[in-house]
Amino acid sequence: MALYWHPYLAELLRQDYGDRLIIEEEISLGDMPLRADLLLIRRDPEVSLPFPFSLLGERTLVEYKSPDDAATHDDLVKLEIYGLLYARREGLASRQELTLWLLASRFRGEMSRRDGAYLAGAQSMGRGVRLGSVDSFPTCLIDLTQLPIAAEMLPLLLVAKGPQERALVTFLVDHFEAYPQHLRWLQELHVQQLREVLAMKKLTAEQIGLDYEALLDLIGEERALDLIGEERALDLIGEERALDLIDQERILENLLQRQGEQWLREQLERRTQPPDTPASS
Template sequence: MALYWHPYLAELLRQDYGDRLVIEEEVSLGDMPLRADLLLIRRDPNVSLPFPFSLLGKYTLVEYKSPDDAATHDDLVKLEIYGLLYAQREGLTSRQELTLWLLASHFREPMSRRNGAYLDEAQAMGSGVRLGTLDGFPACLIDLTQLPIASEALPLLLVTKGPQERALVTFLVEHYEAYPQHLRWLQELHVQQLREVLAMKKLTAEQIGLDYDALLDLIGEERALGLIGEERALGLIGEERALGLIGEERALGLIGKERVLENLLRLGGEQWLREQLERHTPPPDAPEQS
């Protein structure tokens, strides 16, 4: 099932910038069923923000493309329309009062066209960021895969995949004590890279502060088991839960037949175990399977 990334972006922004930004999701833009992904409102325009959030206006409409999607010229057209609708709805006296952001991991050029939506006076503001004017609105195109790996940009970096994904995961694992709240998002959004980085560094999930119960809450038992390994699971969740999760056959090799039998007796009782044995044991005169 495809992962719906938009709520993660909103939650990460609330986690890191909720004290300085109001974050509203699926912002209605009029009577029609048109909704922008996010509206970011600076709580105090006089409080400075780090790059790239320093490029936010007092009000900023954000359109975000998930890692598997590419931003196209049509998305720039849509962002321009959203800006016009919001400005009209709010009665803004100047388009400079509203900033527009388009976030994506991939941009399909040409994004800007003279005969369509055109980003005028576009200039690079740093790695991965282009700032210009879109029909009078200050506008930023932000390539999430090109942003520098820094603590200030973590809400944006965590909702992208691409050439920097391994470097991001490595950064958070190496600095796990400084970023415990961000580290847990790797379990949901970058679980494969997390598994590979932990293996490369010969670390376990518990050694960097990812306890099994937290894994269960975010990714479920099967994915958590795959991340920490079956043998580690025995110590963390107990033989009974591990037995039910990994199956009797795998458990035999890990904890031995006698302990598997003891656990089965404790879980189901002697009568239940007898019934299971009878069900799985062919009668003496049954023909052998060829």
């Protein structure tokens, strides 16, 4: 089942920037069912924020495209409309009081068009970030896959997929003691890359502080099994449950190698004999 990524972005922003930003989700913009993804409000505009959050206005409407979708010119048009509706609803004296952000892992086609939404005065503000204005609203287009791997970028990097995904996972695994709260998001959002990085570094999930019980609660048995591997599953969830989840022939071979043929025969005999029948010696 496809992930719905938007709540993860909101939670990651609350985790890292909740002391400096108010994060509101699905902002109603009128009587019609028009809802912007996020509204970010700076708690104190005088408090500095790291790049790219330094480009936030006092209020910023955010349109976020999940990794399965690509941002197009239509999304910029929609964001412009959201800005106009919000500014009118709130009675903003100037459009400069509202900033617009479009976040995506992929951008497709011509984003800025003079016959539609036009990003005037566009300039690069750093890797992955273009700043300009759309209909007098300060506007940022942010390519999440181009942002540098850095602590202040983690809420944005964790909701992206692309060429830097492996580098992000490696960074968090290498610094697992410094970023335990971020590391746990890899278990759900980037589980395949996490498994590959752990295998490459010859580490287990437990060695970097990932608790199996927490894994079960967060991502379920089957995905947790995919992360910890079959051998650890035998130890942690037992042979019977592992047999339900893993190909039975493979796991029987694994048991045979680990426990030996005699142990396996004894287990099979114990399970098949009638009650109160003594096991053979």
